[in-house]
Amino acid sequence: MAVNWVATIVFLLFFGLITIMGFVAAHWRRGDLDQLHEWGLGGRRFGTLVSWFLIGGDLYTAYTFIAVPALAFGAGAIAFFAVPYTIVVYPFVFMVFARLWQVSHKHGYITAADFVRGRHGSSSLALAVTVTGIVATMPYIALQLVGIQVVIAGLGLHGTGLIGDLPLIIAFVILAAFTYSSGLRAPAMIAIVKDLMIYITVIAAVIVVPLKLGGYGHIFAAVPAHKLLLPVPGAHTWGAYGAYATLALGSALALFLYPHAITGVLSANGGRAIKRNAALLPAYSFILALIALLGFMAIAAGVEKMPAFVPYFKQYGPNFSVPALFLSIFPSWFVGFAFAAIAIGALVPAAIMSIAAANLFTRNIYREYLRPGCSAKQEATMAKLVSLVVKVGALAFIIFLPLKYAIQLQLLGGVWIIQTLPAVVIGLFTAWFHRRALLIGWVVGILWGTWMVAALHFKGTIYPLHLFGQVLPTYAALSSLLVNIALAAVLTVVFRVIGVAEGKDQTAAADYID
Numbered sequence: 419m420a421v422n423w424v425a426t427i428v429f430l431l432f433f434g435l436i437t438i439m440g441f442v443a444a445h446w447r448r449g450d451l452d453q454l455h456e457w458g459l460g461g462r463r464f465g466t467l468v469s470w471f472l473i474g475g476d477l478y479t480a481y482t483f484i485a486v487p488a489l490a491f492g493a494g495a496i497a498f499f500a501v502p503y504t505i506v507v508y509p510f511v512f513m514v515f516a517r518l519w520q521v522s523h524k525h526g527y528i529t530a531a532d533f534v535r536g537r538h539g540s541s542s543l544a545l546a547v548t549v550t551g552i553v554a555t556m557p558y559i560a561l562q563l564v565g566i567q568v569v570i571a572g573l574g575l576h577g578t579g580l581i582g583d584l585p586l587i588i589a590f591v592i593l594a595a596f597t598y599s600s601g602l603r604a605p606a607m608i609a610i611v612k613d614l615m616i617y618i619t620v621i622a623a624v625i626v627v628p629l630k631l632g633g634y635g636h637i638f639a640a641v642p643a644h645k646l647l648l649p650v651p652g653a654h655t656w657g658a659y660g661a662y663a664t665l666a667l668g669s670a671l672a673l674f675l676y677p678h679a680i681t682g683v684l685s686a687n688g689g690r691a692i693k694r695n696a697a698l699l700p701a702y703s704f705i706l707a708l709i710a711l712l713g714f715m716a717i718a719a720g721v722e723k724m725p726a727f728v729p730y731f732k733q734y735g736p737n738f739s740v741p742a743l744f745l746s747i748f749p750s751w752f753v754g755f756a757f758a759a760i761a762i763g764a765l766v767p768a769a770i771m772s773i774a775a776a777n778l779f780t781r782n783i784y785r786e787y788l789r790p791g792c793s794a795k796q797e798a799t800m801a802k803l804v805s806l807v808v809k810v811g812a813l814a815f816i817i818f819l820p821l822k823y824a825i826q827l828q829l830l831g832g833v834w835i836i837q838t839l840p841a842v843v844i845g846l847f848t849a850w851f852h853r854r855a856l857l858i859g860w861v862v863g864i865l866w867g868t869w870m871v872a873a874l875h876f877k878g879t880i881y882p883l884h885l886f887g888q889v890l891p892t893y894a895a896l897s898s899l900l901v902n903i904a905l906a907a908v909l910t911v912v913f914r915v916i917g918v919a920e921g922k923d924q925t926a927a928a929d930y931i932d
Contacts, residue, residue, distance in 0.1 A: 421574035422745075428754025429573060429761070432615070433589075436608045436762050440596025443603040452795040455528055457601035457802065458777040460685045462523065464606060466694045471609040472602075472770075473682040473695055474702050477673065480565025480764035483616070483709060488736035490713025494645025496658060497710050499665045504703040506670035512696035515674060516689035517846045521929045529774075530680050530842050531782040537845045539921020540853035541786060546860050547838045548782040551677040552775050554835040557827035558676070559771045559812035562764040563590075567816070568734055569757035572741035583817050589761065590768075594809045597769045598802050602685055605769040612766050615759035617705065622752070623744070624708050627715045630747050640718035661880045661891040668896035672836040675843070677774035678767060689932040716743040768809070776805035829879050833867035833895040837902055844903075846930065853921040855909035863902030870894040 447463055449456035464472060482500075489497035518533065527533045530551065535544035563586060570585045596604045628634050638646065648658040673679060686692050713736075716722075721742035722731050730738045744756050780801040785792055792800070841856050870881040871894055883890045883897060913920075 422572075422750050422753065424750035425754035425757065426573045426575065428751050429569075429758045432755065432758035433592075433761065436611060436765070437592050437596065439607050439611065440592070440600060440604040443596070443607040444600040446603050446607055451599075451601055452798045454777065454780065454794065454798045454801055455526070457798050458773055459528060459681065460602040460606055462685060463687050464685050464691070465687050466691045466698070468606055468610070469682070469686045469691050470695050470698050471613050472606045472685065473679070474609070474613055474699060477679060477682075477767075478613075478616070478702050478706065478763070479562055479767040480760045480762075481561045482706070483760050483763055484565045484568055484737050484740055485561075486706065486710050487713035487716065487740045490645075490710050491716050491739040492713075492736040494641070495648050496662060496665075497713060498707070499662050499669070500710065501703055501707045503666040503669040503673075504706055505700060506666060507673050508696045508699050508703075510670060511674055511683075511699075512693050514843055514846060515680075515683045515696075516692040516932060517930050518680070518842075519683060519686060519689045519692050520932055521846070521925055522684055524929045525925065528684065529677065529778050529781050530675070530838065531778060534838075534841045534845065535782070535786075536924040537849060538841065538851075538853040538856065539923060540857065543841055543853055543857050543860070544782055544786070546857060547841060548778045550834050550838055550860075550864075551778050554831035555677055555771050555775045556808065556812060557815070557831055558678075559768050559775075559808065560815040561828055562768040562771075563812065563816045564737060565764040566761050568737055568741055569760050571730060571734070572738070572745060572753075572757060586816070587813065589765070590809055590813050593765050593769055594806050597772060597805055597809075601802075602681065602770065602773055605766045605773075606685070608762065608769075609766045612759065612762040615755065616763060619756040619759045620705055620708050620712075622748075623712060623715070623756075627712075627719075627743065627747050631715065631718050637715055637718040641714050642717075645714075645717075658891070661893070664891075664893040664896045665880070668836065668893040668899070669832065671839060671843075671899070672832050672895055675835045675838050676771075677778055678771040681770055681774040681777065712740050712743060716740065719743055719746055721746055768812070772805040772808040772812075773801075775808045776801040779804045829876065830868060830871055833871060833879060833898060834864055836895045836899050837863035837867070839899060840903055840906055849923045850910065851906050852910040852913045852918065854918060855906040855913055858909055859902040859906030862905055863898045866901050867894050867898030870898065 444451065447461065449461040451457045455461060486497055486500055518530075521527070522533060525532075525536055527536065529548070531544040531547040534547050535541060566586055566589055575585055628637060631637055648662060674683070683692055686695070716739035721727055721739060724742065724746060727738065727742045727745075730742065741757070744753050748756070780797055784800050785797055789796070837860050840851060840859060844851065871879055874881060879894045880891045881894045881897065883892050
């Protein structure tokens, strides 16, 4: 496929716009960027509107725009689990994360591990939360590159070796530069443009594509019957219903435990801004449902069989379904606009993720263990440098290793990050659990969840549990979390009975009240 110059020029114009915005952001709501809370949390000054765009831009990524329709294109109705899980997550955010903001603001906490260290009085448990967050985030950043790779290929800018990777390298050099100079202010400002572009792209797609394809009736008629509905379970099994339900619930519990989500939450200017966001963010669930429909539209359009796209489907698989759909339906100028929206949708969360990982390393490893007496400026400088290292690592991951490894690690990332829920989320409501019981529960949850995914040969996370004569296909993250909590509860009682020393809670009940 030849280079689509019109689309490429439009793409570059919008990419240039957000590059300028990324550097200008350093002067927006000006603060001392030699302070970690200013660089890494935007000074905790973002109100409801900016937080809405930032958190939404943080969670609804380019990989979402590519992977959710790809799942609908390849596997069918199971892809729509993403809609109920985002509906479930917002009441969870309303009840939980305003409390996290409140106590973090009072004690100057910048990361979830800071809170765990203060609440449970355990540096080991805080280190476990830190390592889990960083390890779970790295493949997430790498997968954002998939969105950029796919749309760059869709523009016709592809090749082998360094030439093929050059556009991706340039994009991440730009990302690294404005993140280093502007911190969280850069993705916060860019997220506003990114979300508006995504909304325009999706709304145009759900109007124009059906008109071109003969209406929604024709689209759904073209989708194979086995992809339209979940298969009915057989005797003694919950079948796909169990997978769908546990994926939705487990994903909802895990989503806001990722460091980038917590960074977005802690950057708000108050707990009430978090609650208002929890009420407003379901608008993204509506858009997510429309995005998932793009996979069915691609099936109806027959993009996989179009000669021009066959080589790309061989290379990228279903991930090329959305770019192929836009290339086959829209004029070149709008293709450039839509592809820019997807690429910018990769840069915003990648920036936040790298900042969140840098905050964790700096506060909970560098300052805690390597240089306890560091100054505020040294702390901020280290965070900036680590954010660069994280981006380089993610870029090297994609360039030098097969994509399947990033996908496998991302599958494990969800299983791992949910194991921090007892220490973080339950810890926001009670300090009853013993610190050592929480740490042992975390270890067992990590090992149990990893074993289940490994037993599936790292090809999925739905493990068939055999209980009471029933087969219950269950999201490995959720079942391993239940083991984690149950074990931590039992061990808490045991440790109290035998008199094992407990950690000192540095917070007070009043700290959690808005």
